[in-house]
Amino acid sequence: MTPMVDVVFLLLIFFMTTTSFKPPEDVPITLPESHSEIKVPESGYLMISVSKDGRIFISVNKEKGKEVHLEEFAAALTDARVRAPAAAVVLKADRNVPYSIMADIMDTMQATNTTRFNLVTDLETE
Amino acid sequence: MAGGGPVGGPKKRKHPEGEDFIRHPASRVSIYIDMTPMVDVAMLLLIFFMVTTVFRNPQAMELNLPPTDKVDVPESNVLTLAVRDDGNMYQRVARNPWQPIRIGEVRTTIETLVAQRPQIIALIKVSAAAPYHHVVDIMDELNLAKFNRLSILRLENPDLLEVQGIP
Numbered sequence: 001m002t003p004m005v006d007v008v009f010l011l012l013i014f015f016m017t018t019t020s021f022k023p024p025e026d027v028p029i030t031l032p033e034s035h036s037e038i039k040v041p042e043s044g045y046l047m048i049s050v051s052k053d054g055r056i057f058i059s060v061n062k063e064k065g066k067e068v069h070l071e072e073f074a075a076a077l078t079d080a081r082v083r084a085p086a087a088a089v090v091l092k093a094d095r096n097v098p099y100s101i102m103a104d105i106m107d108t109m110q111a112t113n114t115t116r117f118n119l120v121t122d123l124e125t126e
Numbered sequence: 127m128a129g130g131g132p133v134g135g136p137k138k139r140k141h142p143e144g145e146d147f148i149r150h151p152a153s154r155v156s157i158y159i160d161m162t163p164m165v166d167v168a169m170l171l172l173i174f175f176m177v178t179t180v181f182r183n184p185q186a187m188e189l190n191l192p193p194t195d196k197v198d199v200p201e202s203n204v205l206t207l208a209v210r211d212d213g214n215m216y217q218r219v220a221r222n223p224w225q226p227i228r229i230g231e232v233r234t235t236i237e238t239l240v241a242q243r244p245q246i247i248a249l250i251k252v253s254a255a256a257p258y259h260h261v262v263d264i265m266d267e268l269n270l271a272k273f274n275r276l277s278i279l280r281l282e283n284p285d286l287l288e289v290q291g292i293p
Binding site: 008016032035050090091092093094097098100101102123 | 171175186209256257259263278
């Protein structure tokens with residue numbers, strides 16, 4: 001049995017060291033799919049999550065997200081960017097969000113000079 | 127000599143210093159440890175980590191919004207892709223009639239158009255109620271065609287009326 005136990009422990013240690021637990025999600029989000037192969041940065045990002053029903057959350061550096069309304073989104077975004085000036089902005093929206101909400105968000109981002117950001121997607125496999 | 131005395135007794139007797147003279151041979155007792163519970167726990171942890179491990183990180187798609195200044199483009203060099211509320215897509219170049227297009231055809235369409243008009247730009251007009259993933263899908267197709275002169279807008283009148291009017 002010893003060789004088997006050796007292998008089991010080896011695998012166990014491998015999985016223990018490689019596992020990184022998902023940061024807690026503010027809302028369940030089904031991502032859209034794309035062929036893009038850029039990785040979301042591991043840390044140091046400002047995540048804007050948009051749930052299926054159009055609720056918006058802003059979280060900085062994997063903290064728990066704060067829900068903001070669309071009216072206060074501009075102020076909250078500016079505030080978050082001041083708190084994390086170097087963070088890359090990541091926009092994570094559910095695939096079925098109506099486009100009008102996304103358009104409002106992107107307009108606000110454009111107005112607050114957040115013109116470079118990443119859209120989070122799942123890798124599409126054909 | 128009956129009875130006898132302590133002197134000259136059998137060898138079992140204690141040594142005057144109290145040590146036992148009889149030595150047991152150094153027997154190697156094989157200790158048996160039951161490893162089954164340990165293996166059970168290890169297997170359980172192994173299965174837990176295997177199940178919870180996510181090797182696939184989400185991908186990102188880079189998007190640069192243009193600054194707000196306007197650029198004039200001749201209308202003949204504009205491809206408009208319109209996404210209706212129900213997710214159906216239509217395209218037209220300049221002011222030609224709207225043509226229905228499926229997402230799988232976007233890539234070849236843009237490739238042929240770029241070959242004909244190298245300066246073409248794409249306007250993606252999305253109606254308010256259309257799901258967001260259509261935008262990502264179109265952008266993905268355009269990225270695959272190595273095309274990056276695009277702009278995303280709301281689908282508004284008069285285009286909206288025209289496109290919604292198509293049966």
